[in-house]
Amino acid sequence: MEDKNTNVKAEEGKATVKRIAVLHIPGEEPIELPILSGTEGHDVIDVKQLGTHGYFTYDPGFLSTASCQSKITFIDGEKGILLHRGYPIYELAMKTSYLEVCYLLLYKELPNEEQLEKFKSKIRYNTMVHEQLPKLFQAFRRDSHPMAIMCGIAGALSAFYHDEINNNNPRDRELVAIRLLAKIPTLAAMAYKYSEGEPFMYPQNHLSFTGNFLHMMFATPCEPYVVNPIIEKAMDRIFILHADHEQNASTSSVRFAGSTGANPYACIAAGIAALWGPAHGGANEACLRMMETIGSVKNIPKYIAKAKDKNDPFRLMGFGHRVYKNYDPRATVMRDTCHEVLKELNITDHPLLDVAMELERIALEDPYFIERKLYPNVDFYSGIILNAIGIPTSMFTVIFAVARTIGWISHWCEMQEDPSSKIVRPRQLYTGYPTRSVKPIGER
Numbered sequence: 001m002e003d004k005n006t007n008v009k010a011e012e013g014k015a016t017v018k019r020i021a022v023l024h025i026p027g028e029e030p031i032e033l034p035i036l037s038g039t040e041g042h043d044v045i046d047v048k049q050l051g052t053h054g055y056f057t058y059d060p061g062f063l064s065t066a067s068c069q070s071k072i073t074f075i076d077g078e079k080g081i082l083l084h085r086g087y088p089i090y091e092l093a094m095k096t097s098y099l100e101v102c103y104l105l106l107y108k109e110l111p112n113e114e115q116l117e118k119f120k121s122k123i124r125y126n127t128m129v130h131e132q133l134p135k136l137f138q139a140f141r142r143d144s145h146p147m148a149i150m151c152g153i154a155g156a157l158s159a160f161y162h163d164e165i166n167n168n169n170p171r172d173r174e175l176v177a178i179r180l181l182a183k184i185p186t187l188a189a190m191a192y193k194y195s196e197g198e199p200f201m202y203p204q205n206h207l208s209f210t211g212n213f214l215h216m217m218f219a220t221p222c223e224p225y226v227v228n229p230i231i232e233k234a235m236d237r238i239f240i241l242h243a244d245h246e247q248n249a250s251t252s253s254v255r256f257a258g259s260t261g262a263n264p265y266a267c268i269a270a271g272i273a274a275l276w277g278p279a280h281g282g283a284n285e286a287c288l289r290m291m292e293t294i295g296s297v298k299n300i301p302k303y304i305a306k307a308k309d310k311n312d313p314f315r316l317m318g319f320g321h322r323v324y325k326n327y328d329p330r331a332t333v334m335r336d337t338c339h340e341v342l343k344e345l346n347i348t349d350h351p352l353l354d355v356a357m358e359l360e361r362i363a364l365e366d367p368y369f370i371e372r373k374l375y376p377n378v379d380f381y382s383g384i385i386l387n388a389i390g391i392p393t394s395m396f397t398v399i400f401a402v403a404r405t406i407g408w409i410s411h412w413c414e415m416q417e418d419p420s421s422k423i424v425r426p427r428q429l430y431t432g433y434p435t436r437s438v439k440p441i442g443e444r
């Protein structure tokens with residue numbers, strides 16, 4: 001493929017055709033394909049029209065495919081950069097609260113004080129769930145994984161709010177966003193309470209978003225519960241660090257489902273299902289369980305060897321990323337937060353932290369990990385913090401889902417607003433039988 005430079009400059013705020021690529025297929029007329037430039041990152045070749053020439057592109061796992069245009073989040077995986085609406089994740093984590101980040105993702109700008117107060121109030125008065133919803137929990141076994149419950153319960157929200165949603169109406173979309181942001185933490189805490197056999201706790205309007213979540217998780221009707229500000233701050237930061245991550249598997253699942261015009265609550269359930277896998281959001285739980293299995297620093301070499309062995313399915317959880325080929329910038333903040341939290345909680349001796357630090361040190365010096373650019377990702381340290389602040393391991397991925405709800409819904413809103421959105425319908429390279437005739441059953 002050659003590249004015909006048209007010298008058109010990239011314009012800020014929208015994709016621009018900067019150059020034209022020319023595809024030469026032997027024996028056929030050259031095909032011209034526009035090269036689109038965004039405001040940051042790699043240029044992309046627009047192959048939309050290729051199908052009209054009788055060809056499709058083949059890219060399992062979307063290794064080299066941009067599935068949409070988006071203005072929400074930018075990642076430079078080589079440099080380890082993550083921006084939400086242009087703001088670096090480190091600054092957002094240090095200078096803002098989770099709800100400010102939610103506002104930013106949803107409304108495109110950081111809020112001023114008045115806007116934030118109004119936003120908080122909208123969320124606060126939507127945290128309760130319909131009184132029929134708690135009854136659904138009774139249908140689950142007590143030992144159900146809370147992510148299994150979340151898949152079902154989030155999908156069930158669509159039964160409560162279906163007829164009144166017009167996906168094309170911005171006010172309806174905003175209401176969907178507010179409801180989800182407010183109700184998913186309530187449902188997440190209920191999933192935990194159900195697994196513990198404890199009564200559900202109603203939301204408390206005088207608490208912060210994060211404080212209220214901790215209250216619904218850990219309070220009981222028997223005595224007053226006081227939110228620990230250190231734990232509240234750590235949890236809020238964990239929420240910020242997981243709020244969005246551009247076109248990852250779960251967000252793409254939400255977009256895929258959303259492209260059909262499906263009920264948005266059902267679309268979020270699709271995101272929760274995709275998040276659950278250990279290669280994605282389930283990695284935080286898998287990572288902590290792995291560290292518990294390793295148990296002690298002296299066992300690390302054995303597990304490093306297993307991770308490198310092609311005949312062993314074991315992978316070092318919390319390491320590697322499809323996009324980051326450098327340190328995950330969220331992991332850097334997470335590691336600092338982890339040390340901060342343990343210090344503030346006076347936890348001087350945390351055996352898993354010793355394992356984590358030594359594992360990280362050894363892996364970062366090992367040629368296997370260096371050559372493959374496998375660095376710690378966000379899940380490497382998050383489990384230790386969550387463990388230190390008393391969150392049970394089975395709830396780790398649920399916490400991720402609570403935090404990521406704003407990312408999913410912001411992407412869902414963006415795609416509804418985008419006039420170029422189409423139903424997602426990938427093509428395939430068929431390698432099955434060519435046409436054949438059905439034989440009568442006696443001859444098969």
Ligand code: CMC
Nearest residue numbers: 278279280281283307315316317318319320321322372377
């Ligand atoms: N441990 C050992 N080897 C690994 C690991 C790992 N964690 N990750 C990748 N590799 C190897 C892999 O075997 C392959 O080696 P080779 O080239 O010799 O065949 C090479 O590195 C490339 O791996 P890949 O599977 O082709 O890379 P991918 O981009 O398809 O997968 C990943 C990315 C995140 C699924 C993978 O790195 C992984 O399974 N990591 C562990 C799970 C994890 O921590 N996931 C959380 C991701 S961050 C949270 C989120 O945003 O979801």
